[in-house]
Amino acid sequence: MKSFQITRTLPTDATDAALRADVLQGLTGTPKTLPPKWFYDAYGSELFEMIVALPGYYIGRLERELLAAHAREIGAVCGARTLVELGSGSSEKTRHLISALPLHTYLPVDVSESALRQAGQALAAERPDLHVHALIADFTTAFTLPPTPGPRLVAFLGSTIGNLLPRERGVFLAAVRALLAPGDALLLGTDLVKDPGRLVAAYDDDTTGLFNRNVLSVINRELGADFDLDAFEHVALWDAAADHEWIEMRLRSRREQTVKIPALDLAVDFAAGEDLRTEISAKFRPDRLTGELAAAGLEVERFFTSPDQAYALTLAVPTDHATGPSTVRTTASVS
Structure with a gap:
């Protein structure tokens, strides 16, 4: 029977320190910003699960369908013995990969x-034959993977890469490339440009x-701030600029106001x-x-899209270890 273990690479106070730094930098900048990772306290995670179930939010559904349809092909191509999932959360989406890969870890x-x-x-x-080694780490900063059997497949799903600015994406992808040895691969989930209305x-x-607005609740609770959630309106906009092409979520102040954050003396x-x-x-x-x-x-080895x-x-796969020309696949079997 294999084992479960958990390794911490972050200091126990790292979350508090990161929140303080992000709030101070973001709310004193122009324009004001906050990173989306602070949405996800327990309540925020519950809300996100509700969002995923909404008819209009297609990302989770389409990704699960693609994984179900192509996990075996992905497994046949990469033959991974170790699956690394960045930002794993509940690990629900990767069940298809775990079943299809010849995994050790x-x-x-x-x-x-x-x-x-x-x-x-x-x-x-559920899988007594599988060794599960959980790693408490921030994948947006440098970290080292523990020794595990190769080849390895690094999965970064949910179109989470879209939350990074272009420069940040470049740094992140280069860091992932540095983790990959010959024979390793990256599986990346991305939302595609489509009708702005959708x-x-x-x-x-x-x-x-x-x-x-839950990000304001997190700051209120953790830093003693006095944000009035009702004083901010939720806004979603499409930025069609060629170097952007992204949705922006914003909180718009309904009135002139001053928010105090005692923990930061701000x-x-x-x-x-x-x-x-x-x-x-x-x-x-x-x-x-x-x-x-x-x-x-x-280099792209396989490219699967929804119909x-x-x-x-x-x-x-790493460019110098690609097995051949890229193959673009359109998934006609997924509805």
Whole structure:
């Protein structure tokens, strides 16, 4: 029987320190911003699960369908003995990969110890032949993977890469490339550019509004701030600029106001109508995605898309270890 273990690479106070730094930098900058990772306390995670179930929010559904349809082919191509999942959360989406791969080790990576422990222990009980080694780490900063059998498949799903600005994406992809040895691969989930009306509709609803404003609740609770959640309006916009092509989620101040954050000895002034950006969600075109991967030293090995060309899974390998020309696949079997 294989084992479950958990390794912490983050200091126990790292989350508090990161929140303080992000709030101070983001709310004193122009324009004001906050990183989307602070949506996800326990309540925020519950709200996100509700969002995923909404008819208009297609990302989770299409990704699960693509994984179900192509996990065996992905497994046949990469033959991974270790699956590394960045931002693993509940580990639900990767069940298809875990079943299809000849795995020895599953290595989920997340900042939440509770999420890792709950998901990892459940999976270890379901799959006694699988070694589950959870890693408490922030995948947006440098970290080292523990020794595990190769080849390895690094999965980064949910179009989470779209939350990074272009420069940040370049740094992230280069860091992932540095983790890959000969024979290893990256599986990347990305939302694709499509009709702006469909894009905005996926982010502009009451539940997403609650989710967006939850970042203010987190700051109130953790830093003693006095944000009035009702004083901010949820806004979702499509930025069609060629170098952007992303959805922006914002919180718009309904009135002129000053918010105090005692833990930072900070007072933040908001003008009426002023926006606080809480998330970007970049959408990709295949050629742009291929270019960004190539710049990081990665080559497309398989490219799977949903029938409506709304979502993609990309299997990429280090350029100097590619097995042949890229193969583009359109998934006609997924509805």
